[in-house]
Amino acid sequence: MRSRSTMPRITMALILAFGALTSGCTSALSESSSMTSSPSPEPSFAAGAPLREPAQLVSHDGLLRADIVVERRRVNLGGHALWALTYNGSYMPPTLRIRPGDKMELALKNTLNEETNMHVHGLHVSPSSDADNIFLHIHPGETYHYSFQFPKTLRAGTYWYHPHPHHASAPQVAGGMSGILIVDGLQQYLPANLRHITEHVITLKDFQTQGDAIKTQGLHIGAPTHRTVNGQLNPVIRIRPGETQLWRLANISANIYYKVRLQGQKFHVIAHDGTPVDRIWTADSLLLAAGARFDVLVQGGPVGHTELQTLPYQTGPGGNSFPQATLATLVSAGPSARPATLPGSSFAPTVDLSHEKIAVRRTVVFSENKAGTKFYINGKQFDPNRVDLRAKLNTVEEWTVVNESDEEHSFHVHTDHFQLMNINGRPHQGHGLQDVANVSAHGRLVIRIRFKDYTGKTVLHCHILNHEDQGMMAVLDIEK
Structure with a gap:
């Protein structure tokens, strides 16, 4: 049912937890160890703060140069201090923002006691040498200098970055090491009246807890988890009635799926996995499998509140059941805006391989x-x-x-x-x-x-x- 009221309301309940299910996706040793250890008390997490946008590192004059420190440290999640694996000390690390044709130089310092590396997910860039090379091993205490030269034909949209060391990708991403990368230029395909609309990063990450830390070992995909938006539990997103916003929906969790719905409203999809669509399409819900992204237009409804939810989803008889949960609360308030007419025909240039040899x-x-x-x-x-x-x-x-x-x-x-x-x-x-x-x-x-x-x-x-x-x-x- 549609969830609205005449006055804005903010849900303050505990964040919904997953039903505990055996996923069959960890080793027998990890499963055995998990079952014999005494479970830690599950902390309660506060919800309902205003949505915070991640900090941004933006390219200038064709270059983005930044230092990225990989570090295990305490972060605040829902009012609790938890040990996490972080980029630059944050569970929701900086958004890297570039344009087609830019160069990106990152000095990645590894302060962990294990190897790591970095992958720029979805980016069309060299997989070799010091670029998007997932075969690299950055040892504890080392700093590696990445150099990414992106082509001018790079497609505008939402991407992400995360570690990719074999046997350690899931623990490191689950521990907190994932962030957003945006290639600017998507707005050029929108009509002039929509090129400067409010934009939100809606980053979907989840964490399991073990004592005073985010769990990284013995991960069960269907185990109880806490789903966050930009590292927050059920944050409030504000919009005016009739206002159009651009949301960058990104599943940057290690393992889980999201079937996202904004109750009573439609998503207008303008890009998928970092590629602008040739024709805008609409959907009541969007399935974000592990790693997927959608850039969507959202319009504010009548005064009130609407829940951004993930719907129940089952990944097969041998898979996992993900229950319904509230991700964020959209509050529609303030002076009304006349709803913009959204483009409904052609959008970006067509890419079609159906007639290729x-x-x-x-x-x-x-x-x-x-x-x-x-x-x-x-x-x-x-x-x-x-x-x-x-x-x-x-x-x-x-x-x-x-x-x-x-x-x-x-x-x-x-x-x-x-x-x-x-x-x-x-x-x-x-x-x-x-x-x-x-x-x-x-x-x-x-x-x-x-x-x-x-x-x-x-x-x-x-x-x-x-x-x-x-x-x-x-x-x-x-x-x-």
Whole structure:
């Protein structure tokens, strides 16, 4: 039901917790250790503060240069001081903001007692050398200097950054190491009266607790968790009746899914996974599989409040059940604005691979063992020293992605975006490229991908990071 009142109300209840379910996504050792230890009392968390935007590091004159410190430290979450893994001391780290053609130089200092690295998720940039190279190992005490030269053709939209060390991606992201990266320029496709509207980052992160710390080991995907927006529990987002805002919805959690709904209202999608759509489309709810993003227009309703919710979602008979929860409260108040007429025809330039010559057709199979402790692509677990697929630069390939398991997987490819052509045998009429696609249990997708600009070793994997860490990743080598 629609949740409105004549006066703004702010929910002050405890944040909804997940039902405890065994996910089959941790090792038997971790599961055993978790069950034999005494559970810590679950703290109560305050909710209802105004939405805070993350700090921003913005490029100037074509360059973004910044120091990023990886550190374990206490952060304040819902009124509690918890140990977390942070970038620059914050659970919600700085938003990196660039433009197409910019250069980004980051000095990443690792103060942890374990290896780490950094991946700029969804960015079309070199996977080699000191750029988006997930094969790098930044050892404890080391500082590594990343240098990303982005092409002028880089698409505007919302991306994110996070660590990508094999076997440690899930613990580090779950511990707090994930942030937003924005490529400016999306507003150029909007009509003039909408180019300077209020913009909000709506970053979806979750955390589990263990004593006075965010849990990083023995993670169960379906375990009780706390879902945050910009590191806050049920924050208040303000809007005027009739006002149009741009929201950047991003799932930057380690493992969980969100099915997002703004009660009684529609989302007007203008970009998906960092790619502007060719035609704006509307939806009552949006499924954000692990790693996915949507840039949407939202218009304020009558005076009152509306809950931004995540709806119940089940990822298959062998997967996880995610219950309904309130993410944030949208308060509509103040002087009314005349609702803008939203563009409904063409939006950004069309990208369509449906008539391209296909150089190679492949089948990529996701599977797992019966215990749900080992995960495979084409029957093999990840080996960074083995090349699993070889592709040629400036060609288009068609892949059939097959899921042989009883749970959904979040398919993701680095370096180049893909076009989703077919879902479970039915043609998909998409509106642009993407870098994440959900594969249903025992389902299949057909995608087309163009390899352009960059060569080198990169990867494809399931973006449920527990699955990736336990083998569901493969090496793709793009050659001249």
